[in-house]
Amino acid sequence: AQTVTQSQPEMSVQEAETVTLSCTYDTSESDYYLFWYKQPPSRQMILVIRQEAYKQQNATENRFSVNFQKAAKSFSLKISDSQLGDAAMYFCAYRKDYGGSQGNLIFGKGTKLSVKP
Amino acid sequence: DTAVSQTPKYLVTQMGNDKSIKCEQNLGHDTMYWYKQDSKKFLKIMFSYNNKELIINETVPNRFSPKSPDKAHLNLHINSLELGDSAVYFCASSALRGAQYFGPGTRLTVL
Numbered sequence: 001a002q003t004v005t006q007s008q009p010e011m012s013v014q015e016a017e018t019v020t021l022s023c024t025y026d027t028s029e030s031d032y033y034l035f036w037y038k039q040p041p042s043r044q045m046i047l048v049i050r051q052e053a054y055k056q057q058n059a060t061e062n063r064f065s066v067n068f069q070k071a072a073k074s075f076s077l078k079i080s081d082s083q084l085g086d087a088a089m090y091f092c093a094y095r096k097d098y099g100g101s102q103g104n105l106i107f108g109k110g111t112k113l114s115v116k117p
Numbered sequence: 118d119t120a121v122s123q124t125p126k127y128l129v130t131q132m133g134n135d136k137s138i139k140c141e142q143n144l145g146h147d148t149m150y151w152y153k154q155d156s157k158k159f160l161k162i163m164f165s166y167n168n169k170e171l172i173i174n175e176t177v178p179n180r181f182s183p184k185s186p187d188k189a190h191l192n193l194h195i196n197s198l199e200l201g202d203s204a205v206y207f208c209a210s211s212a213l214r215g216a217q218y219f220g221p222g223t224r225l226t227v228l
Contacts, residue, residue: 033214043224045207045222047217095217100167100213102148102165102167104152105217107159110159
């Protein structure tokens with residue numbers, strides 16, 4: 001069975017600094033997707049970034065980027081120029097590629113990020 | 118124009134009652150899901166429907182029954198509510214080979 005591990009229950013970063021959240025996963029599949037979701041206190045689940053396993057290039061979305069190491073099964077999230085609004089719970093998630101729209105997400109336990117002014 | 122909506126956002130009820138949570142998506146997605154987030158924030162899949170057909174049914178008590186009247190709707194009915202059912206329930210939908218988009222969540226409190 002696939003598993004997702006986030007080893008940092010809590011992290012803290014100074015405003016305008018850079019922080020990296022770690023995520024490792026376990027799967028025997030070769031085709032899958034990886035995601036980072038953000039959950040602020042409003043509890044809305046917001047998609048931050050997505051990575052297809054077949055793509056070697058690391059995904060980037062503005063201040064958010066990932067370091068995807070397929071062989072090591074590692075998928076870390078880097079947040080640059082941290083802002084107060086980045087404070088939230090961050091979830092790493094895995095989804096097997098079934099070739100269609102199916103496939104539930106398997107989540108890590110989350111990392112709570114605090115941003116200090 | 119909310120993409121995935123859920124009603125109600127808060128639900129407080131007594132043990133033993135029956136309640137429903139409704140979910141609608143206007144994204145044209147084929148697949149919808151119900152996830153449960155427990156008090157420790159852990160998210161786990163409950164059900165998945167593809168074009169109104171049940172494709173995932175995790176180990177969930179049969180007091181929970183999903184119903185999909187059409188591709189855009191996936192409702193969750195819960196019978197005989199128990200204290201342990203208190204949680205946040207999220208509806209989500211996904212497109213072909215796409216990410217999943219979540220509703221705002223329903224916080225269920227069973228007293």
